[in-house]
Amino acid sequence: MASTPIIIADTGSPSQIHGVHGGRGVLRWKRFVTGLMMHAAWDSFEHNRLEPGAAVGEHVHSRTEEIYFIIRGRGMMKYNGEHFEVGPGDLIMTPLHGKHAIETIGDETLEFFVVEALPPEIVNALPQYSPSEESEH
Numbered sequence: 001m002a003s004t005p006i007i008i009a010d011t012g013s014p015s016q017i018h019g020v021h022g023g024r025g026v027l028r029w030k031r032f033v034t035g036l037m038m039h040a041a042w043d044s045f046e047h048n049r050l051e052p053g054a055a056v057g058e059h060v061h062s063r064t065e066e067i068y069f070i071i072r073g074r075g076m077m078k079y080n081g082e083h084f085e086v087g088p089g090d091l092i093m094t095p096l097h098g099k100h101a102i103e104t105i106g107d108e109t110l111e112f113f114v115v116e117a118l119p120p121e122i123v124n125a126l127p128q129y130s131p132s133e134e135s136e137h
Contacts, residue, residue, distance in 0.1 A: 011030055011047045012030075013030070014028040014029055014030035014047070014049065015028070015029050015030065016028055016029075017029050019057070020056050020057065021056050021057035021058065021059040021101070022057030022058070022059075023054065023055040023056045023057035023101065023103070024053070024054055024055050024057075025050070025051050025053050025054025025055065026050075026051050026054055027048060027049070027050050027051075027054060027056060028048065028049040028050075028051075029046060029047075029048050030046065030047045030048075031044050031045070031046045032044075032045045032046065032047065033045050041117060041118040041119075041120075041123045042115060042116065042117050042118070043063070043064045043116035043117065043118055044114075044115070044116045045113070045114075045115050045116075046113065046114045046115075046116070047111075047112075047113055048111070048112050048113070048114060049109050049110070049111045050073075050075070050102070050103070050104050050109065050110040050111075050112075051104065051109055052104050052106065052107050052108065052109060053104060054103065054104055055101065055102070055103030055104070056101055056102050056103070057101055058078065058099055058100065058101040059099070059100065059101070060097055060098065060099050060100075061094070061096065061097070061098075061116070062096070062097060063096075063118070063122055064096070064116040064117060064118055064119075064122070065093065065094060065095050065096050065116070065117050065118075065119055066093070066094045066100070066114055066115070066116055066117075067091065067092070067093050067094075067114065067115040067117065068086075068090075068091065068092040068093075068094070068102070068112050068113070068114055069090075069091050069112060069113045069114075069115075070086050070087055070088055070089065070090045070091075070092075070110070070111075070112045071088060071111040071112055071113065072088050072108065072109070072110075072111045073087070073088075073104060073105075073106070073108040073109050073110035073111055074086070074087045074104070074105040074106050074108065074110065075087070075102050075103060075104055075105055075110045075112075076102070076103050076105055077092050077100065077101075077102050078099075078100060078101040078102070078103075079092075079094060079098060079099070079100045080098055080099050080100075081099075085105065086102075096119050096122075
């Protein structure tokens with residue numbers, strides 16, 4: 001048995017979200033971990049697959065910043081009214097209060113990771129927390 005708890009997750013059996021944030025089509029979404037499972041100031045780590053023709057609608061986060069990392073496919077990222085074509089290996093950071101959306105381009109599924117991080121002003125306003133630890137006794 002490991003002395004430190006670990007979490008093992010895979011990309012199987014994701015949730016299907018239809019029209020996420022007012023978008024269109026299906027997003028297959030799997031949250032691997034949440035902030036309460038980690039010591040770092042992360043809110044979550046997620047795997048996403050956006051089907052061809054699908055889009056995550058424009059939205060704003062008032063509590064977390066997001067980091068997108070594109071694994072495969074092509075997409076159009078909209079950020080504060082500007083459009084950016086993205087593809088494998090691209091990393092996109094959406095700061096707190098930034099209005100953003102993403103959609104697929106072409107016939108291939110857009111696959112990407114998203115990390116939601118808590119900026120210092122949010123972390124400092126939250127009560128202290130850390131992952132729970134079970135006693136070995």
